[in-house]
Amino acid sequence: MASDREKAGMNPGDVAPPGTPGTGEDVCPVCHGTGRISNRPCENCGGSGKVIQGIGGA
Numbered sequence: 410m411a412s413d414r415e416k417a418g419m420n421p422g423d424v425a426p427p428g429t430p431g432t433g434e435d436v437c438p439v440c441h442g443t444g445r446i447s448n449r450p451c452e453n454c455g456g457s458g459k460v461i462q463g464i465g466g467a
Contacts, residue, residue, distance in 0.1 A: 429461070438460070
């Protein structure tokens with residue numbers, strides 16, 4: 410059964426679903442944007458090399 414995060418299209422490193430106001434894409438801090446760690450997809454970003462982070466100072 411899919412979790413709420415998976416249903417929302419989120420990876421473990423995302424703070425919000427894609428397209429959420431006040432958020433934007435950033436380079437994954439775990440794989441440094443490569444999408445891979447030790448020849449395997451990065452689990453933090455789902456292999457995309459990007460995570461959704463909050464922007465601004467709120």
